Amino acid sequence: MDQVIAFLFEPLPFLIWTSLLKTFFVLFGAILPLVSLAVFAERKVSAFIQDRIGPNRVGAPISLIGFKKDISLWGLGQMVADPIKLLLKENFIPNSVNKFYYYIAPKLTMIPPLLVLAVIPFGSSFLTGPDGKPVPMVVANVDIGVLWVFAISSLGVYGIVLAGWASNSKYPFLGGIRSSSQMISYELALGLSVVPVFLICGTLNLTQIVDWQIQNGWLIAPWLNLEFAWWKVALGVLLPISFIIFLVSMFAETNRTPFDLPEAEQELVGGYHTEYSSMGFALFFLGEYAAMIAGSGVIVTLFFGGWSFPGIPDGTATWLPFGLEQSLPATLVWLPGAFWGFVNINVFFAKVSAFIFFFIWVRWTVPRFRYDQLMKLGWIYFFEIALVNIFLVAAVLVYLK
Amino acid sequence: MSLALFWAFAALMLIFGIGVVLLRNPVSSAMCLVVSFVGLASLFFLLDAFFIGIIQILVYAGAVMVLFLFIIMLLDLKAERARKLNLPALGGGILVLAGFIAILVRVICSEPKFAAVKPALAQSTTNDVQAVGVTLFTQFNLPFQIIGVLLLVATIGVVVLSKRELK
């Protein structure tokens, strides 16, 4: 037993099992429940915005085991009922499709958003590894974090394009074409709009960007930090521009309204997923929400301080609220760190949830763009504004810092 | 472990590289090329060249191949699939390939220094993004600027060509 524990705390096995644990936690403990919660929230928020009530019946079906009435739980059971419905439906495959690509396309849409989440730090480190270094609360702490995000999310277009092509049908095809041109166009604006962030932080590593923001204030409004400096005020004007371009481009990249032209119901029936049913459709559907969550995570990390929140310490803290740490026994000295680490993880997911709400809120507010407006916005406005913004931020950094 | 990964990714790259040539369906060829690029990027990752690897995915797999696919999808693929194998062309191709490999093997065998295993590069203290940036803007600044101008010229050329008919 002791040998096993000793083996587990050697550097390489330790790295492997902590990584697996983190992956497992992020994937099954946070993202997949969050995806199905987002689907439920979409229905509920859209209902509220339209003065309706939304799903409020499905809950614990205790009448199945002999009770008189079900518990409705404000309709939260819908989170489970929707995926079950999609799973149990008939998976109908049209005769004319290209079978291989038809099968593989939904998977290709689902995988990239999940891979993107690998580099997003979701909490402060409260564990110390065998080499004395803290274990970062991110699956892969790589130096090219942001580039990884862009590269992998740009692979997400393959699923949609192949679905459109393999369906061998006009509407999905048009959806696939629209999607590929839209994603290529907005990738430019997306990439250029965050260059100021790297210029300011001097790193591509998302963990280090969060650390920078803890010390110098969140990038959306660096002047809010207690340390006042003129360059922060100047950046306070330029960074919101960056943020708006990034946010809008993120809407376009995730195919959300007002940029959901690839699946415009009124024009293209269902767009690229017209010919899909059952789990194939569900993967497209969940992939869109997973992309939304990944996008929210990136926005939160880049502009809103990641897991940090003013007044909340990170995992290295040794105190607890109300002075509770003094009554702890000596074997529980790790508890304050674990407690604050847990709080930090929750802060991150609270911020992500707020952005998911924003995504949904915008969807039920703003009408869809026309295709030429979409292209004009991406190529003529955002591209140029982002370029100019880079130069302005560089100038501010050179002359004021 | 990294050696096993090297063989795995190299095999992946080669298999899909052969797929690019052999598959009759252009979309399949393009997708094979994408997988091949991802394998190549993984090989770069194994060499600790994260920046080059990720740029490989970002530029080639994420942008260039999407454009390729975009164009291929607009073509009529039935003609391509119906085409018969051209035996003389195939024979010629094999001949050229055999000649190339023969020369390659000869060159490598002729001089021991070509076949020698080089010692591993020293681990740099800064991260490789920084290293690439510093090298580009100090040691290779002039070529870098020239390439920038070249790309600008190409962009202007495209604008001129596409706007010519509007006048």
Next chain:
Amino acid sequence: MAIVVQRPKLSLAEKLYLPAVLGGLFLTFKHFLRSLGGKSVTMQYPEQRWDDKLPPWYRGAPTLVKDEWGRERCVSCQLCEFICPPRAITITPEEIPTNDPWAKVEKRPKEFEIDMIRCIYCGLCEEVCPEQAIYLRKDYAITGYSRAEMKHNKEKLYELGGVMPGVVNKWNENK
């Protein structure tokens, strides 16, 4: 000649598009908060019903009615059967036996069936009936587990219809 519609000149704020988006976001958020406070317009159907708010002219399920003396108003003239657009009504007429107090009416339905799967609630049967025997009542939730159950027979129709003291009094002795 083609009419050139002048596009409206947009101000800078309108061109930026963002103020309009923000305005829209505020508007939808107002509705969101209102619904969150429980002021949405949805009616929770099986528990809350609008039965008492139905207008008097509401066209629910067609029913047969009896008059104030308990006589079947229907005389089996079969006009409703003929006019029914989806042909939902089937009438089997019957002669009234001579020992019946209403023998002078001569005919009554032996069986009267309305197929509620076919019925389109148009109200033409009510319109055409010379005896004011068939009325569209306010029952709108007509359900059943089988096709047979959805076929309303005479008994069911009278049960739904009840008594309707009418203006057509030609059959009673007072006239």
